Amino acid sequence: MANFFLYTSLFLIWFMLFYHMFLMQGGYVFSQNYKKTAAKWTKKSHRFPTVSILIPAHNEEVVIEETLKSMIRLDYPKNKMEVIVINDNSxxxxxxxxxxxxxxxxxxxxxxxxxxxxxxxxxxxxxxGLKEATGEMIVVYDADNTPEPDAIHYLVLGLENDPDAGAVVGKFRVTNSNKNLLTRLINIETITFQWLAQAGRWFWFRMATIPGTNFAIRKSILDRLGGWDEKALSEDTELSFRVYELGYHIRFFPMAITWEQEPEKLKVWWKQRTRWARGNEYVIFKYLFQFHKLKRKKMAVDLVYFLFTYLLFFSGILISHSIFVLNLFFDLNLSIGFVSYVLLILGFLLFVTEVTLALSFERGQLTLKNFFTVLLMYITYSQMWLILVVYASWLELKRVVLKQEVVWYKTQRFSEQKKGEKSEKVKAR
Known part of the structure; x- marks a missing residue:
């Protein structure tokens, strides 16, 4: 029985590792060509559609002023733009x-x-905010975001030149990446996610996930969909699936860049990521049980990806870890003992290779310091995610069984970073 569970867990783990390797190949090719697409589009004459920028803000006095200043600096005709700040019961x-x-x-x-x-x-x-919006395009930024001046221009450029795109998502970078070890780990995580999951899926499948910030979507689509699902803790992922269902794709266009603050304390990170995990699990089961009714079966690509990411892959790791620990105290008669150690080492090397490759796509990020952080990441940050997903799954199961109301957690903000950290924006470009 132990051998069966071990083989099953290894299959789940290596299926995901090979899929990530496949995505990274696509991400690499995409990273070499997207600027050419942007240059071609920029040379063409184009119009400036009206844009409504929505910024939800609940108790954001620490960061909202810098965000508003960045809105003022946007290189987009101000007579074609409105910035709607939703002061949500602050x-x-x-x-x-x-x-x-x-x-x-x-x-x-x-x-x-x-x-x-x-x-x-x-x-x-x-x-x-959507009720007050008058623009043809809706752009969303979190209250801690400072988009670069040309961000809106590129988001709109993507929608104007790709009529099949329901939404265009940009890239986000971490403003406080050098604050402490946690923010450095988060910075590496976000870079890897964008070049592996976003760029890779866009290259191979013409799919990407709408993030919580720095994206543009056609207002006509939001009107058809009835806005955002207020039961979803991960409203961005849930919206992505409904955009797919209408027959549109979601384009990843990293020319549009925003900078955002990430949690500086483990407690804040834990609460934020728990919300993300629970929200994505809500989306998984919402569409898994409705899959037979969906018109766009292509959505199965993302549904399987999220299913593996938040349930099957983590289950495989949890099972393999449990068997490894039990085998230290009890003889489980494993027939794959030595091979499992080899696979463990190869998995670690593959993880390091994928992450360092993603870092190489961003100027100034593939440093010796970040390389050693990646080595540490595997045995610390990645293992914390395992515990977090188990905890989030328990909370989500309890919510469903007990029919509890969804409670939103707003990520705590921190005071403005030092000027030295701000200079990282210039270096990264």
């Missing part, structure tokens, strides 16, 4: 700060919400 100075900027800049429009219509989470705030 109890701090968020509303006051937004109002001050709105008095100076007419394109900034505050929307203040109170219960029972406000304070329900990001999806609800976005839906309230």
């Amino acid at each position: 109890s701090d100075r968020t509303g006051e700060i937004v109002e001050n900027y709105a008095r100076q800049f007419p394109f900034i429009k505050p929307v203040h919400t109170k219960p029972p219509y406000g304070g329900k989470g990001k999806s609800g705030a976005l839906n309230n």
